[in-house]
Amino acid sequence: MTGLDLAQQKMRDAGVPAAAVDVFTRFYGLLESGSTGIVRESDVDPLADVPHLDDLEVDDAAAADALARTAVIKLNGGLGTSMGMDRAKSLLPVRGSRTFLDVTADQVLAAREATGARLPLVLMNSFRTRDDSLAALAAYPQLAVDGVPLDFLQNREPKLLVDGLTPVAWDADPTLEWCPPGHGDLYPALYASGVLDALLAAGFRYASVSNSDNLGATPDARVAGWFAASGAPFAAEVARRTPADRKGGHLVVRRSDGRIVLRESAQTAPEDADAAADIATHAYFNTNNLWLDLEALSAELERTGGVLDLPLIRNEKHVDPTDRTSPKVVQVESAMGAAIEVFDGAAVLEVGRERFLPVKTTNDLLVLRSDVYAEDDAHRLVAVVDAPFVDLDPAHYALVGEFDTRVPHVPSLRGATSLRVRGDWSLGRGVAVVGDAELTGEGGTVPDGATLVADVSADAVRA
Numbered sequence: 001m002t003g004l005d006l007a008q009q010k011m012r013d014a015g016v017p018a019a020a021v022d023v024f025t026r027f028y029g030l031l032e033s034g035s036t037g038i039v040r041e042s043d044v045d046p047l048a049d050v051p052h053l054d055d056l057e058v059d060d061a062a063a064a065d066a067l068a069r070t071a072v073i074k075l076n077g078g079l080g081t082s083m084g085m086d087r088a089k090s091l092l093p094v095r096g097s098r099t100f101l102d103v104t105a106d107q108v109l110a111a112r113e114a115t116g117a118r119l120p121l122v123l124m125n126s127f128r129t130r131d132d133s134l135a136a137l138a139a140y141p142q143l144a145v146d147g148v149p150l151d152f153l154q155n156r157e158p159k160l161l162v163d164g165l166t167p168v169a170w171d172a173d174p175t176l177e178w179c180p181p182g183h184g185d186l187y188p189a190l191y192a193s194g195v196l197d198a199l200l201a202a203g204f205r206y207a208s209v210s211n212s213d214n215l216g217a218t219p220d221a222r223v224a225g226w227f228a229a230s231g232a233p234f235a236a237e238v239a240r241r242t243p244a245d246r247k248g249g250h251l252v253v254r255r256s257d258g259r260i261v262l263r264e265s266a267q268t269a270p271e272d273a274d275a276a277a278d279i280a281t282h283a284y285f286n287t288n289n290l291w292l293d294l295e296a297l298s299a300e301l302e303r304t305g306g307v308l309d310l311p312l313i314r315n316e317k318h319v320d321p322t323d324r325t326s327p328k329v330v331q332v333e334s335a336m337g338a339a340i341e342v343f344d345g346a347a348v349l350e351v352g353r354e355r356f357l358p359v360k361t362t363n364d365l366l367v368l369r370s371d372v373y374a375e376d377d378a379h380r381l382v383a384v385v386d387a388p389f390v391d392l393d394p395a396h397y398a399l400v401g402e403f404d405t406r407v408p409h410v411p412s413l414r415g416a417t418s419l420r421v422r423g424d425w426s427l428g429r430g431v432a433v434v435g436d437a438e439l440t441g442e443g444g445t446v447p448d449g450a451t452l453v454a455d456v457s458a459d460a461v462r463a
Contacts, residue, residue, distance in 0.1 A: 003166040004028050007158050010167050014178075017192035019306030020155035024181070027332045030312045031165065037312040039263040041272040044252035046282050047260065050238060052350040056226050063225030068117045069205040070224050071294075072108055075183050075336075076101075076133055076212040077126035077154045081321070083362060084399030088129035090212040091136060092400065094359070094368050095375065101133060103215050105140045106379040111219035114378065119219055120145035120204070122195065123212070124186060126154050147202040152193035154185050159319055159329040168319050168329050176320055183211075183288075184310050184334025187297070191306040200294055209290040209336065215368070216357035217289045218380050223349065224291075232347035233296030236260075236340055238284035239356050244389075246277040249286045249337065251348060260346055262286055262337045266313050284348070286337050287356045296343065308342050310334040357381060362403040363390040370413040388416040388433070396424045396443075411452070419452070 001009070007028065011021050030037075080089030090100040098106075108121045121143050125133055130151060137143060137150060144150065156178045158167035170176050186209065190196040199207070206224060210217030217237075227235050238251060249264040268276045276282060300308065313333040320326040340346045359365050367373075367390055373381040390413075397403045409429040413419070416433035424443030428450065437452040446452065 003160065003164060004032075007160065007167050010158050011156075014156070016155055016157070017188070019188045019192040020157070020181070020185070022305060022307050023155075023185075023188050024157050024332065026307055027312050027334070028165070031160075031314060031330065031332060035312050036314050037267045038269050039252065039254075039261060039267045039311075040269055041275045043256065044254055044261070044263070047238070047251045047253060047284050047348065050284060050348050050350045053223065053226070053352070056222065058222045058225040058229070060221075062229060063221040064115060064117070066206065066224035066228035067111075067115055067119070067219065067221040069203065069228075070117065070219070071120045071122060071148070071199050071204045071207045072219055073122045073124060073186075073207050073209045074104060074212040075186070075209070076123040076129055076151075077180055077183075078211075078213070079126075079128060080400070082360070083365075084401055088125075088133045088212075089359075090129075091132055092359075092365070094215070094365070095381075099136065100212055100215065100359075101136050102139075103379060103381075104212065105137065105143060107215070107218045109140070109142065110378045115221060117219075117221075118145050120148040120199075120202075121150070122148065122199075123151040124154050124189060125151045126180060127156070145202070148198055148204075149195060152189055152195040154180055154183075154189050155192075157181050157332060159317075159331055162316060162328045162330055165330065168327060170319050170326070173320065179331045180333075182313060182333030183336040184308075184338060186336045187301060187308050187310075187339065188306045190297075191301045196294060196298055196301070200298060205294055207292040207294055209292060211288055211358060213360075214287075214289070214356060214358045215381050216353075216355040217287070218355075218378065220355075223351070226349060227291040227293075227347075230347050232291075232345050233293045233300075233343040234340055235291040235347040235349060236262075236337055237287045237289035237291075237351045237355060238348050239287055239351055239353055241279040241283055241285045243279065245285045246279060249288075249335065250276070250282050251284060251286055251337075251340070252282065254341070259341045260348060261311075261341045262335055264313060264335055264338075266315060267311070284350065287351065288337055289351070289355060290337060290339075300342065308339055310338045310342070354380075354383065362397050362400065363392055365400070365403065366390055366392065366407065366410065367413065369410045371410075372413050385414050386417075388413050389418040391418075391420045393422045393424075397421070 078089045315331040318326045406426045411431040418436045421439045426445045428448035430449045433452045
């Protein structure tokens with residue numbers, strides 16, 4: 001049997017839906033042909049002439065009608081492994097004791113109360129996030145919407161040995177033989193699970209899709225109204241890049257056909273890295289907040305049997321990410337934002353940074369937990385001041401457990417422009433950070449009520 005035969009059989013034996021097997025089969029063919037998914041700078045032009053949400057005139061009645069036909073889908077399959085977590089990242093406390101899921105539920109319920117829209121919340125879970133996440137949502141029984149499930153499962157696929165492209169066997173932990181297919185799996189998972197049909201049958205025409213760790217992507221009637229009026233089958237929210245966004249995925253225009261395409265970091269050739277990181281040329285990054293016309297999506301998935309023509313992302317890793325001596329494998333992935341090139345007439349909309357508040361590191365977590373943000377009546381997080389730059393010593397703060405031990409009390413960051421910490425420091429209660437603060441030295445305990453300023457060391461913390 002070929003590597004593809006073995007992989008297909010393994011997926012079928014594990015009960016992976018036929019549509020997901022077909023998607024994997026397509027990507028395997030691209031992989032065998034040597035395709036890497038690279039989007040070269042010489043083949044694209046920068047994205048230009050992007051409308052801004054603040055400049056739009058959207059009729060209030062039309063906006064309300066569009067939101068009434070909108071479902072909220074959150075990608076919730078991530079475990080936060082890069083931060084040392086082993087359960088759903090969305091269950092991490094971010095505002096006091098409230099988690100990402102708690103705040104998201106509050107946002108959806110507040111939007112329902114304010115607009116009268118049904119706004120179902122639907123999670124795309126993985127096998128490892130489903131039980132805990134649904135248990136957490138049980139605290140919000142009012143979220144249920146007749147005819148619409150609370151979640152559906154993303155698919156899984158076998159990791160392939162770099163040498164031979166056959167499914168890897170790893171007896172030490174067989175679960176590591178599998179990987180998620182990237183968030184481009186949204187489409188076949190929606191299709192194969194029956195959730196897409198359920199949403200349409202329940203009267204929903206549009207879906208707002210975003211990551212569960214992005215609390216900025218709140219239900220927004222104006223964006224829904226713009227999308228409905230545009231007639232576009234697919235739209236992506238973009239925001240202006242800053243130096244901090246130099247390495248993220250961004251949208252470009254393919255010269256050969258004029259289509260908007262997504263270029264992720266993994267799809268950038270090494271020789272194009274500087275050009276891709278030039279934020280003056282490529283001014284917009286992809287927020288991963290998407291808008292879908294469910295009727296258009298259903299028609300395309302029916303036409304293709306659930307297999308959208310998304311570009312391949314070839315991702316090489318070790319079968320056990322914690323063991324660099326374990327065999328090297330290929331993970332076949334795709335990005336959900338890449339579907340923008342599939343649909344004729346796809347659109348983009350520039351939004352403010354307030355709609356993009358992801359947490360990828362404990363640096364982000366500290367800022368989001370802090371008094372930099374206040375919560376309004378709609379449970380939107382509103383920046384009271386410009387968010388400071390935070391750089392915590394990765395040797396002591398990179399993992400959530402380490403971070404929580406050392407930062408049991410969140411310091412005030414409202415007076416800070418930056419905070420850099422080097423060394424093993426623990427923070428007392430009521431600590432305030434002011435200006436460009438730097439905490440250096442071997443470490444110690446910052447006392448209750450201390451103020452951190454520039455060039456603070458073990459001998460210079462002042463109360």
